[in-house]
Amino acid sequence: MAITLTPIAHQRVQHFVQTTPGALGLRFGVTKTGCSGWGHVTDLAREQRPGDTVFEDRGVKIFVDADSLALVDGTQIDFGKQGLGETFLFRNPNATAECGCGESFTTSADAA
Structure with missing residues (x-):
């Protein structure tokens, strides 16, 4: 299990964390969105x-909520x-399909 x-x-996140008072690291997860169902979110x-x-x-610490982890x-x-x-890009091995614009994805669990 890893992100x-x-x-x-790493360089970008480290810069954001170091220059933002109170920042502990990167928050990473998903939200329901787009035409495929899930969209990656960072903060x-x-x-x-x-x-x-x-x-x-x-x-660099990466915080993932329990609902997004799988x-x-x-x-x-x-x-x-x-x-x-410029933006964050994601190589997610759980994504089995993406919408045409690349903003959202589905997993095999979504297809079941």
Whole structure:
């Protein structure tokens, strides 16, 4: 069980955490959204919530809520260009399909 950051994503998250007062790390999870069902969400974690699983990658903590954990376990978080902007990119081994715009995904459990 793990969530990992590529070197560029690690650098970005570490910068955000170091320059944001009260930030403990990255909060990562999913929300119901889009045409496929699930969308990845990121934010800065300012607290550890009950039920969180906390991963650590080279000193950066990644907080995942219990409801999201099964849907994101094994994900590698990257950072790069998408369209005209820069954003976090996700290599989620649990995603079995994505919508055409890439904003949401489904899993094999959703298809059952």
